[in-house]
Amino acid sequence: MDTTLKINGEERVLQADPRTSLLDALRHHLGLTGSKKGCDHGQCGACTVIVNGRRINSCLTLACMHDGDEITTVEGLGTPEALSPMQQAFVTHDGYQCGYCTPGQICSATAMLEEVAQGWPSHASADLSGGMELTDAEISERMSGNLCRCAAYPNIVDAIRDAAGKGER
Amino acid sequence: MYDFELTRPGTLDEALAALRAEDAQPLSGGQTLIPTLKQRLAMPSVLVSLTGIEELRGITREDGALRIGGGTTHGQIARETADSFPGLSHLAGKIGDPAVRNRGTIGGSLANNDPSACYPAAMMATGGTVITNNREIAADDYFQGMFTTALEEDEIVTGVRIPVPQSSNYQKFEQPASRFPLVGVFVARFDGRVGVGVTGASEGGVFRWREAEEALGSDFTPEALKDMSHPADGMISDLHGTAEYRAHLIAVMTRRAVAAAT
Numbered sequence: 001m002d003t004t005l006k007i008n009g010e011e012r013v014l015q016a017d018p019r020t021s022l023l024d025a026l027r028h029h030l031g032l033t034g035s036k037k038g039c040d041h042g043q044c045g046a047c048t049v050i051v052n053g054r055r056i057n058s059c060l061t062l063a064c065m066h067d068g069d070e071i072t073t074v075e076g077l078g079t080p081e082a083l084s085p086m087q088q089a090f091v092t093h094d095g096y097q098c099g100y101c102t103p104g105q106i107c108s109a110t111a112m113l114e115e116v117a118q119g120w121p122s123h124a125s126a127d128l129s130g131g132m133e134l135t136d137a138e139i140s141e142r143m144s145g146n147l148c149r150c151a152a153y154p155n156i157v158d159a160i161r162d163a164a165g166k167g168e169r
Numbered sequence: 170m171y172d173f174e175l176t177r178p179g180t181l182d183e184a185l186a187a188l189r190a191e192d193a194q195p196l197s198g199g200q201t202l203i204p205t206l207k208q209r210l211a212m213p214s215v216l217v218s219l220t221g222i223e224e225l226r227g228i229t230r231e232d233g234a235l236r237i238g239g240g241t242t243h244g245q246i247a248r249e250t251a252d253s254f255p256g257l258s259h260l261a262g263k264i265g266d267p268a269v270r271n272r273g274t275i276g277g278s279l280a281n282n283d284p285s286a287c288y289p290a291a292m293m294a295t296g297g298t299v300i301t302n303n304r305e306i307a308a309d310d311y312f313q314g315m316f317t318t319a320l321e322e323d324e325i326v327t328g329v330r331i332p333v334p335q336s337s338n339y340q341k342f343e344q345p346a347s348r349f350p351l352v353g354v355f356v357a358r359f360d361g362r363v364g365v366g367v368t369g370a371s372e373g374g375v376f377r378w379r380e381a382e383e384a385l386g387s388d389f390t391p392e393a394l395k396d397m398s399h400p401a402d403g404m405i406s407d408l409h410g411t412a413e414y415r416a417h418l419i420a421v422m423t424r425r426a427v428a429a430a431t
Contacts, residue, residue, distance in 0.1 A: 001175070018175040018216075021203075041204050042269060054244075054271040060203050061272065064175050065196075065218050108268065115267070120248050123262050145266025 003064045007032065008076025018064045023047045025063035026073060034074040034103045038147075045146035048104035048111075049073050055111035057145075074103035077110060086110045086163045095159035097150030108146045109160045115142070116164070134164050170206045177218045181225065181327065185302060187217045188323055195219055195325055197240060197277035200269050225276065225327060234333060239276025239300075239326040246275060256337030256430070260287050260355065263341065265348060276326035282375075283349075284315045284405070285368060289375035290355035291339065293366030297331040305330075314374045334359050338430035340422040341369070344409050351410055352418040354378075356426040358389055365423055370404050370415045381423055389431060391424040 003014045007030065014025055023040075026032045026049070035058055038046035042060040049058045050072040078084035083091065086106050096102045116134060124141035125132045132138060139157050148156065175196075178184040187193060194213035196202055197220065205211045219225060225240030228249050235254060237246060247262035247270065264270055264278075264287055278288050279299060291297070292308040299306045301324040311319045320326070334357035341350035350369040357364040363385040365378040384393045399419040404412035 018173060019170045019206075040207070042200060042265075045266070045268060048268055055268050056271050057268045060200055060269070062175065062199070062203065065177065065199070065220060067177065112267065120244075121251055121258075121262065123259065142267060145268045 003067045006070045020063045022061045022063045023058035046101050046104040048108040050111050089159040089163040093155045093159040095156040101148045112142045171212045175216045190215045197274045198272035200273040238328045244270035260339040282318050284374045285349040290366035290368040294355040294357040294364035295332045300328040336430045338426040340426040354422040391428045
């Protein structure tokens, strides 16, 4: 079936079986291999993309459910010549080892800072009505959907804190 | 996955019409159903995607209760009930992880009735109501055992009504890999009554611990449950914990919830 997706600002028409996950559509049909398939069950977060401003697991949704939606993948955040602030912070702080989870980490962290800016509380927030400080505990809780089997977590947290501190995403 | 067709209706009426097809099944956020399809544990002929139906989303205040649309995500519930019903906000804010909470819905969770789902505990403790396209079902009648509900084939959970307690708290002992509760207990205190909903523990699915409700009704303190234990009969035994262990956790989690709610 035909599905129109607005991916990284560009309208793309996908012709695929309804069973195609958004992740498979991105990687195999549209050539955007930045998003990674880790577990394919919504547990690792390597496939995190931003749909209509919200981070989701692209392996846990069907591409044909997203007709007309705006999708941002790691390729849409920045380019090798002009990295996004979050991408640059990951490079600066060496926020990875093998790099497989990194696109998901960066998409997730980018959307997470937007959630914080909008005052969304987390389970780690002392005050549920907003105005939270982005402590390490807040960052860990808010990034709990993105696993890193190399355990580069300390540097990932450093990178996110750095990008957040500069008020950039 | 087995082959299926997918429709994306824009209204509830269109969705109900599409559901009349043989072996049609509603698809909400898909955070449970899509993994289930991948494992070939479900074989619908038609999936009726509910995510495009505006009227199923949103939270409104009704006389002493919250009315939450079935298509409302866990993330939205966590954010928008933080002031009006903090116990529910905490519950919703600890389901899965942020990406899952941005897709998964309360209607989908209640229709699936996983024996370890979180919302059923709150529904039972508060005396909530499940609202479908053609009737309203009290929580006590709605949950009928593991993955079994009072829903008919052609019914969609359009929303829920949850009475807002004076104070409440949800405590879950997480299975660390899945973050589902090994045992979860929701305690809700109203003027004149206390509700205790227990999830994750029983082979019969979510239930109310009525002895604890009675004891807490006259003395809402953890000490009121000091000498009380829950029997292990009918509790789940699996590689994560024995029936005895789960029974023990019920009392521990209930006391913690009461302490946190007072």
